[in-house]
Structure formats: C-alpha cells, structure tokens
Amino acid sequence: MATRFGCAAWVLLCASSALAQGRGTVELDAEPSRVNRVQPIAVPDPTYEPESAKPASNFDLGPPKGKTDTGTFTFGGAIRARYDWRFNDVGLGGQRKASEHFDFDTLSLKAAYDSDTIFGAAQYRFYGGSSIYGPRNGYRGYPGEVSFPMWAYVGYKLTKEDSITVGLNQAPFGLTPYFGTSFIETLGFAMGLEEVYNFGVKYSHVEPDLNYQIGYYPGANPNAIGLSLDSARYSTNIVRADSYVPFGSNNAEQNMFIGRAEYFFLKNELASFAVGASIWHSDLYNFDTRQTGTKQLEGVHVLGTYGPWGFKGIYVRQDIDSKNPLRNDLISIGGFDFSNNMATHGNFVSAEVTYKVADPIGPFTVVPYAGYSAYFKDKASFQTSERFILGGAWTLTADPNLIVYTEAVIGRNDPYVGAGQFVNGLAQGGDNRWKSRFIMNIGYYF
Secondary structure: OOOOOOOHHHHHHHHHHHHOOOOOOOOOOOOOOOHHHHOOOOOOOOOOOOOOOOOOOOOOOOOOEEEOOOOEEEEEEEEEEEEEEEEEEEOOOOOEEEEEEEEEEEEEEEEEEEOOOEEEEEEEEEEEOOOOOOHHHOOOOOEEEEEEEEEEEEEEEOOOOEEEEEEEEEOOOOOOOOOOOOOOOOHHHHHOOOOOEEEEEEEEEEOOOEEEEEEEEEEOOOOOEOOOOOOOOOOOEEOEOOOOOOOOOEEEEEEEEEEEEEEEEEEOOOEEEEEEEEEEEEEEEEOOOOOEEEEEEEEEEEEEEEOOEEEEEEEEEEEEEOOOOOOOOEEEEEEOOEEEEEEOEEEEEEEEEEEOOOOOEOOEEEEEEEEEEEEEEOOOOOOOEEEEEEEEEEEEOOOOOEEEEEEEEEEEOOOOOOOOOOOOOEOOOOOOOEEEEEEEEEEEEO
16 A cells, blocks of 8 residues: 555545545436435436426436336436645645646446336446546546446335335435535535445335335445555445554444434425434444444434525434444544544534525526534544535536536535545544635536
8 A cells, every 4th residue: 555655645635535526416316215306406406307298206317218118217327527726735745735626527327227116226436537546646547447336226116105225225314315415515424424325225105294214234335446445435434444544443334224204394385394313323343353343323404495595404423332452432434445534422513505596697507505514523632523615506507417516615624625634634633724625516417
C-alpha cells in the first residue's frame, strides 16, 4: 500500500473527494418498497411519463425497453462529469492551496424487469480516470479502474401492498431512499447510515398512509474491483482498514436485523406530514481478536411538504462494540475504494429544507435546498463533525434526463471537505477548522 499512497496529505483529500461521488438524482428501480416515490417528489426523476393506459404497478424506468406477455424489461444508465473547486487542497509538498478539477465522474449501467408478480433490477457503476483516481494516488488513471455493483435483486409481489426482495437491496433504515436531496448526501452516508445496500431478504408493506419494512442481511455490500483492501463498494460499510489508517480495525458486519415504519398523518395535494422510526442490530466479527461485538442503531425521522416547500429531518443513536484489540472508541469504515475511522458512540442529526421554484429559470426547472448534518460523539476529546450544504438541482425542462447539481459545502471535521480531514474526521476529528468546496455534477440519465 505504500506505493499507492506516496503523499499522505494528498490521500486524505483525494479519499474525501472520492467518497463525495454521490448518487446523483433519485433513480427509480423495479422494487415496490422504494416508499418515498408515493410522496410529492421535489426533484423530477429522469424517466419518461408512463402512458395513461399503464397499470399503477408498472414502474417505468425509461427507454429502451422490451415488453413481453408476462412483464417489461428495461435497460438504461447514466454518465456524469464533475467540476470540483477545492478551497483547502494541498500540493505535492504539502502546501495549502486551492485547486480546480473538471473530470469524468461516473458511468452506470442498469437493467430491470417488472411484472404483476415478479420484479428485479441491477445496477453496476464504473469510476476512475479522474483527479481522484489518478497516478498521484496509485491508480493508472483510466475509467473503470474502480467499479462495483450498487444493487442486484429479485422479488415477488405477494399482494398489491406486500412484497419480498432478495439479493443486494437497500437496507430499510431511516428516510428512504435518501436522507436529503443533495448530490454529496449528508454525513449519514459517510457514516454508513444513509442509502446502504446489503445482501439479504426484505419484506415490505406499503399503503398510502402506512408503510413498514423489515429485513435480515447475513452480510454487507461486497468488496469489488479497486486497489483498497476491503473498500471497493458503493455503500459505506464496516471494513478491514487499509494500512494508512491509524489504529485501523478489521471487522465484518454480519446478521443484520433492520426495520423501519412510517405513518402519514396528513397527505393531500397541498401538504403532507409523516413520522417514522427505525432500528438496526447486527453482529461485528473482529478478525484480530476473533470475538464478536455488536452494532445498535435507533432512529426517528419526520418529513413533510407544504406547497412547494419540503422538509426532512432524522435523529440516530449509534452504539458499536467493536471488540478491537487496541481501541474500542473507533472503528474503520470504507467505500468508493478508501477507508477511514469513525467514533463508535454518538448521536447523528440531519435536517433539510427544499423549495421547488414554480417557473423555469432559463431552460431549467430548479429546486434549491439547504441542509445541515452532524455527528456528536460521546467521547469528550472527540470533535463534533458538521456539514452545511447550500445547493440546487437543475433539471433541463426540455429533457428531464439531464440534471445538474450545484453545491457549496462547508464542513468541520468532515471527511469529505478539506485536506487532512478524511481518515479521522468522523473519529477524533481533523483540525477542527471550517473548510469548504464547490461541486457541480452534470449527469445524463438514459
């Protein structure tokens, strides 16, 4: 690993940038349990409008598609580029500077099948060939050098409201599918709370006012293609740390029991309001001590809309017993081919406000948003991690498949913002100073 990470400061910045390659827009798949689709959606999905004759259960992913007597096949994907203005970058010698980068970001390919009873979908993502995955960080610098599946599952619709999903699917925890609207997502994604995909089975019940899901996941999102020891994966998971992580741990999450429930007290054309709760319990196997610890999460969330306004908020309590040989106040997590440390005990909060501008601004339909998320750690010497986001989602009115995200991100001890924050930002903290960056992501979803 030493040849890969010749400059420590550069690694810390590039790793934080790599993990900031978020999901982009809301991407519909075939799974009926992506429950937020039944709410008023602020950001248009990159899909074609279904024909009026289609039944409500036929989820349209957009062309190209092939209909059969029993169901519908759909194939598509996305290609994205990104402009990244880093105000707290470092040079080869470790000197502080600002830097600008315009790079290839992501290529994703997906396929889905849907019928009255059977459904399934898969998405695979390719990264590389950018300033993040470049020679200075040990990569050869070509697209596809880092790649991994995002989801891959099949399912069966038991009734109009009930379904079973098996495979690599989203764990039912908190606000689904996302805690907010932003491209970079909240600190919850960096912690492995938000938008987590694991291998397992999930039961879902979805009504207009009430929905609940419960799942059992024997193992986490798999390590795929990259240079890291165990972190070439989309979701942030508990992993075996790379050699550059101080006090890095070697754990695997197993036997995850995860569930959530959500109830809409109000839902009409003008307004909606819902309250939900979630729980997550799992085993953590430590490869060094050969002991099994535990992970416990409890969460409550709210979401609502009023006319063009939208709000989401969530609180999560985290308690992890890692059974590490040296330190149990932190644990190593990883994703997007990089690993880092996180405090094992603390409280996470996130809140976001959105507003859908009624009239187009030039050729775009615009949804501005402002969000705050933080991880308050129990240990007194560990600094709080915080993130503010002020951004907008710009959807091309003439072709909703083209979506541009612009975001100003300000963070303190945030692993995604500023050099020197990545490895320990979510654990002891970085330098406890506010840092900032500007991101523009341009994506075409086909």
